[in-house]
Amino acid sequence: MKAAIFHGPKQDLTIEEVEVDNPMAREVLVKTVASGVCHSDLHFVDGFYQFPAPAILGHEAAGIVESVGPDVTEFAPGDHVIACLSAFCGHCDYCLTGQTHLCRSPEVRRSSTDPPKYTWNGDPVAQFANLSSYAEKMLVYENALVKIRDDMPLNQAALIGCGVTTGVGAALNTAKVEPGSTVAVFGAGGVGLSAIQGSLIAGARMIIAVDTVEAKLATARELGATHIVDASSGDPVEAIKNLTGGGADYTFEAIGLKLTAEQCFESIRRGGTATIIGMIPQGEKVELDGSSFLQEKKIQGSSMGSNRFRVDMPRYIDFYMQGRLKLDEMITRTGRLEDVNEAFRAMKAGEVTRTVLEFD
Ligand SMILES: NC(=O)c1ccc[n+]([C@@H]2O[C@H](COP(=O)([O-])OP(=O)(O)OC[C@H]3O[C@@H](n4cnc5c(N)ncnc54)[C@H](O)[C@@H]3O)[C@@H](O)[C@H]2O)c1
Ligand SMILES: [Zn+2]
Ligand SMILES: [Zn+2]
Known part of the structure; x- marks a missing residue:
């Protein structure tokens, strides 16, 4: 699959051919349909935050389930989904006290003894935020996904994956x-x-x-x-x-x-x-x-709008469908994966609210 590779701070991402593994256990392979470009990715490219390279950035996405691991019960191929970086285990103290967005359980990731999810020229590539949406496919833990109604346009759904949930949730849940x-x-x-x-x-x-x-x-x-x-x-x-x-x-x-x-x-x-x-x-x-x-x-x-994303995101979609949450106005530009560096430049220059990268 095609993916945008992060090589370290202050360098352009490059589009490369990357191998993605098959879903294990509770993992789901999602075909990325749309990924928003959020400023958080740019902070890593600018070097204000650190992340190991090579990696695949991107964390604001919607797509369609392609295949599921043997232990997945909640998703099936064809499901429309939004991915959220607030992957939760469901049984730690945070999860059990209603703060799933603060769960940091290692269960939502592969362990160091498992095969890498992504490889490029045979070498492992790190997954960012448990998602890595600047790629044609995302291999994620099932508790990083929420199923959404089929009539929700996926470009707009992608924005709910981070920016919208973060901002709306900061007002409704955090404050x-x-x-x-x-x-x-x-x-x-x-x-x-x-x-x-x-x-x-x-x-x-x-x-x-x-x-x-x-x-x-x-x-x-x-x-x-x-x-x-x-x-x-x-x-x-x-x-x-x-x-x-x-x-x-x-x-x-x-x-x-x-x-x-x-x-x-x-x-x-x-x-x-x-x-x-x-x-x-x-x-x-x-x-x-x-x-x-x-x-x-x-x-x-406020982290990711103190979300309960499996509950919040479908609600935000209903608000959008009712005209009470405006998302079309926030997508000021669309592009392809190849346009990711230009999307960062435009964001920095204040020319766009959101660029949404579209995939075939
Ligand atoms: N806490 C979280 O969970 C979470 C989640 C997502 C994003 N974020 C962060 O939220 C921030 C905003 O993200 P975004 O994607 O909306 O970014 P953005 O670049 O789209 O928006 C930032 C806005 O701030 C304005 N701005 C810049 N300097 C200013 C100043 N001195 N005074 C007033 N306005 C100014 C810009 O013109 C721009 O409109 C980023 O730091 C991002 O990393 C945090
Ligand atoms: Zn974000
Ligand atoms: Zn947990």
């Missing part, structure tokens, strides 16, 4: 935005626009989008932001405080920068909650004013 509340979202890319839409679904009365790119702010308005703040022309913290009369109830950081994480915390009211979604470079410190804690200001992280 639990309350009806009537005020919200500010830093970053109006795929994740931020989803946090805006999640806040709208939750019933927020004011949703402020913060970005530095005019076109992103225009899309944010279209998808539910009631107010916009251009952070390139003034202090966004002051703007949010003015609009909300002292600070927002909930703020979200969907960029991945120290500066905006700090601004996100500074923009909440007394008792408010800041939720950091963005991947701030590994090792970098976020500095907060210590006296803020006397005002009961809270800050928390």
Whole structure:
């Protein structure tokens, strides 16, 4: 099969012919139909996060089941599925206390004594996020998949695989935005626009989008932001405080920068909650004013929208089908696997919300 190989930071991915193994035990082989290009992959290419090379990146995908391992009971060839990096074992402490998105059980991966899932010229290639969707096929643990309705278009379904679940889930599951509340979202890319839409679904009365790119702010308005703040022309913290009369109830950081994480915390009211979604470079410190804690200001992280993806993703699809979750507007470009480097460039340049790579 064709796959985009990651050779290490600051290098282009290259398209190569890669061998994929047959599914063992509880593994499923999925034909990739669509893969979104999420900024998290770009953080690894940029070198802000480390991953061993060679590897196949990509983690926001939908496809069709091709074959299943002997112990798979929940999937059959032909099933339409979304893949999620929050693969769960189902019986560890995290799983049993309702936090399947925090499961880190090694059971969801092959062990070092098993044959490698992928080889290129006879050498093993690492799987990224238990998924590796920049490839014509994905060989994944069955608890990394959810079956979806056949009438859901797979390009739009792919976005639910990461960005949408992350943003909508940050609002609904992590922060639990309350009806009537005020919200500010830093970053109006795929994740931020989803946090805006999640806040709208939750019933927020004011949703402020913060970005530095005019076109992103225009899309944010279209998808539910009631107010916009251009952070390139003034202090966004002051703007949010003015609009909300002292600070927002909930703020979200969907960029991945120290500066905006700090601004996100500074923009909440007394008792408010800041939720950091963005991947701030590994090792970098976020500095907060210590006296803020006397005002009961809270800050928390959010991993993949604190998802219960087998439950959440089919719900998000129903929202999409009902017109209450807008995904078409987020796919600003489509391409082929060969266009993955261009998709990274366009994302960095602020030219796209999401590129979706389509496969035959
Ligand atoms: N926590 C998780 O589980 C999780 C999951 C997925 C993605 N992420 C992270 O979320 C972040 C956003 O991902 P994305 O795919 O939406 O990225 P993106 O590139 O599509 O969006 C980022 C947006 O931030 C804007 N921006 C950049 N600098 C800014 C600034 N100083 N002030 C205001 N706006 C600014 C950009 O114009 C862009 O619209 C990334 O760090 C990504 O790695 C985290
Ligand atoms: Zn992602
Ligand atoms: Zn578990």
